[in-house]
Amino acid sequence: MELELTGKVAVITGPAKGMGAAVSLGFAREGASLALLGRDTAAIEPVAGQAREIGVAAGVFGCDVTDEAAVGAAVAAVLERFGRIDILVNVAGGTGPIGKTGVETTAAEFDEITHLNMRGPFNMIRAVAPAMAAQGGGRIVNVGGTFGMRGRAMRLAYSSSKWGLRGITKSFALELGPDNINVNLVAPGMVDGPRFRDKVVPQVAAQYGLSEEEAAAKHASDYALGRITTDADVAAAVLFLASERARQITGVDLPVDGGWAAL
Template sequence: MDLKLGGKVALVTGPAKGMGAAVSKAFASEGCRLVLLGRDLVAIEPVAANIRAAGGEVLVTACDVTSESACEAAVEAARQRFGGAIDILVNVAGGTGPIGKTGAQTSGDEFRDIVDVNMTGCFNMIRAVAPVMMAQNSGKIVNVGGTFGMRGRAGRVAYSASKWGLRGLTKSFALELGASNINVNCVAPGMVDGPRFRDKVCRDMAEKLGISEAEAARRHAEDYALKRISTDADVANACLFLASDASRQITGVDLPVDGGWAAL
C-alpha cells in the first residue's frame, strides 16, 4: 500500500535511539521530510546522517519537550526550514521512571519528573503544533504510550500514571481538534526487543530465577498471544499507519503493539 506520505513534514521527538530512531527512519523511507527534536544533538546526528545518506531531507533541532518555549521554538524552526506546513507529529520522547519501587517508595520528585517528560512533554508539543495544523485544516498526531498505561503495573506507579494520563490527553485533543481534520491517536508498545529488554529486563529475571537470559526472553514471549516480543519496526509501522490517510477515520484510539497482552 502506498501510504502517500512523500513530501510530508514530520516532527519526531526522542529520535536518537530505539523506537525513536526506527520511527524516524521509517518515515524518511516513505519520503517524509524529517525534523528530529531532542536535547542531545550529538546522539541524534547518526540517525540524521543515515537518513541523509539515503537521500532524505532532515533538520536536527534542539528541544527539551518539558519546556513550552523550546517546543514553540522548535516548531517555528521546522516551519522556517520546510515552508510553513507541519503535517505530522510523532511524540516518542519519554522515560521509564523508577523501576521496582512501590508508590509509597516513589518520591514526589521522581513522580513529577516522569510525568513531566511522558505526559507534559506531549502536551507541550501538541500545543505548539496545533495552531499550525488548525490553520491548514489537516494534521496527524501520534503519541507513543505504553501498555502499562492500559493495565497498570506494580512497581511502575509513576510510569503507569504518566501513560494513563497520556491516553486522556490523546482522547481530549482528538475531540477538540477533529473539527479541523486533525487525527490524534496513541500507539501503546508492550515489551520491545532491544538492549534494554535483553540487558535489563531479561538479565534481572534470569538472576532472580536462576535461569538463562534466553529462557527469560522466552518466558516473556509466552505472556503474549502471538508468543513473540515486539520490535522497534513493529512500533514504527503502527505510527506510519496512524500518520497516513489509510487511518483517516480513526482518532482518539489506543493501539496496542504488544502481540496480544493488554487487550486480551
Template sequence: MDLGLTKQVAVITGPAKGMGAAVTRAFAAEGCRLVLIGRDVAAIEPVAQEVRAAGGEAIIVPCDITDGKACNAAVVEAKAAFGGRIDILVNVAGGSGPIGKTGWETSEEEFDEIVDLNMRGCFNTMRACMPTMIEQRAGKIVNVGGTFGMRGRAGRMAYSASKWGLRGITKSFALEAGPYGININCVAPGMVDGPRFRGKVVPEMASRLGISEEAAVEKHAADYALKRVSTDEDVANACLFLASDVSRQITGVDLPVDGGWAML
C-alpha cells in the same frame, strides 16, 4: 505500500535511539521531510546523517520538550525550513521513571519528573503544532504511550500514571481537533526487544528464576498471544499507519503493539 507521505513534514521527538530511531527511519523511507527534535543533538546526528545518506531530508532542532517556549521555537524553525507546514507529529520521547518502587516509596521528585516528561512534554509539542495544523485543516499526531498506561503495574506507579495521563490528553485533543480534520492517536508498545530488554529485563529474570537467558526470553514471550516480543520496527509501522490517510477515520484510539497482552 505507498502510504502517500512523500514530502510531508514530520516532527519526531526522541529520535536518537531505539523506537525513536526506528520511527525516524520508517518515515524517511516513506519520503517524509523530517524535523528531529531533542536535547542531545550529538546523539541525534548519526540518525540524521543516515537519512541524508539515503537521499532523505532531515534537520535537527535542539529542544527540551518539557519547556513550552522551546517547543514553540522548534515549530517556528521547522516551518521556516520546510515551507511553513507541519503535517505530522510523532511523540516518541519519554522516560521510564522509578522501577521496582511502590507508590508510597516513590518520591515527589521522581513522580514529578516522569509526569513532566511523559505528559507535559507531549502536551507542549502538541500545543505548539496545533495552530499550524488547524490553519491547514489537516494533521496527524501520534503519541507513543505504553501498555502500562492501559493496565496497572506494581512497581511502576509513576510511569503507569504518566501514560494513563497521556491517554487522556490524546483523547481530549482528538475530540477538540477533529472538526479541523486532525487525527490524534496513541500507540502503546509493550515490552520491546532491544538493549534494555536484553541487557536488563532478561538477565534479571534469568537470575531470579535460575534459568538461561534464552529461556527467559521464551518465558517472557509466552505471556503474549502471538508468543513473540515486539520490535522497534513493529512500533514504527504502527506509527506510520496512524500518520497516514489509510487510517483517516481513526482518532482518539489506543493501539497496543504488544503481541496480545494488554487487551486479551
C-alpha cells in the same frame, strides 16, 4: 498499500535511538522530510544522516520538550525551514523508578516522570496544532505504553504517566477533530533491545534461576503471539496512523504488544 507520505513533513521527538530512530527512518523510507527534535543534537545527527542517505531532507533541532518556550522556538524553526508540519510523533519519554512500590516512590520521582511523559506531548501538540489547522489538517501520534492500559505493580509513576497520556490523546482528538487533525496513541509492550536484553532478561533469569535464553522465552510466553515486540513493529503502527489510510481513525489506543494488554 500506499501510505501517501511522500513530501510530508514529520516532526519527531526522541529520535536518537530505539523506537524513535526506527520511526524516523520509517518515515524517511516513505519519502517524508524529517524534523528531528531532542536535547542531545549530536546523538540525533547520525539518524538525520541516514535519512539524508535515503534521499529526504532531515533537520535536527535542539529542544527540551518539557520547556514550553523551547518547544515554541523549535516549532517556529521547523516552520521556517520546511514551511509546514503535517505529522507530529511524540516518542520522547522516560521510564521513571523501577522496582519501587507506590509508597516507596518519592514525590520528586513521581513528578519527574509524569512531567516528562505528559507535559512533553502536551507542549508539542499545543505548539503544532495551530499550524496544522491553518493548513487544513494533520496527524498526531503519541507513543504511550501498555502499562498505561492495564497498570503495573512496582511501576506506579510510569504507569500513571502513560494513563495520563491516553487522556491527553483522547481530549485533543475531540478538540482538534473539527480542524481535520487526527490524534492517536500507539502503546508498545516490552520492546526488544538493550534495555530488555541487558536489564529485564538478567533480572528474570536471576529471579527464576534460568538461563538468559530461557528468561527471554519465559517473558515472550506472556504474550498471545509468543514473541517480543520490535522497534520495527512500533514504527509500522505509527506510520499507519500518520498516513492517509488512517484518515477516519482518531482517539484510539493501539497496543503493539503481541496480545498482552487487550487480551
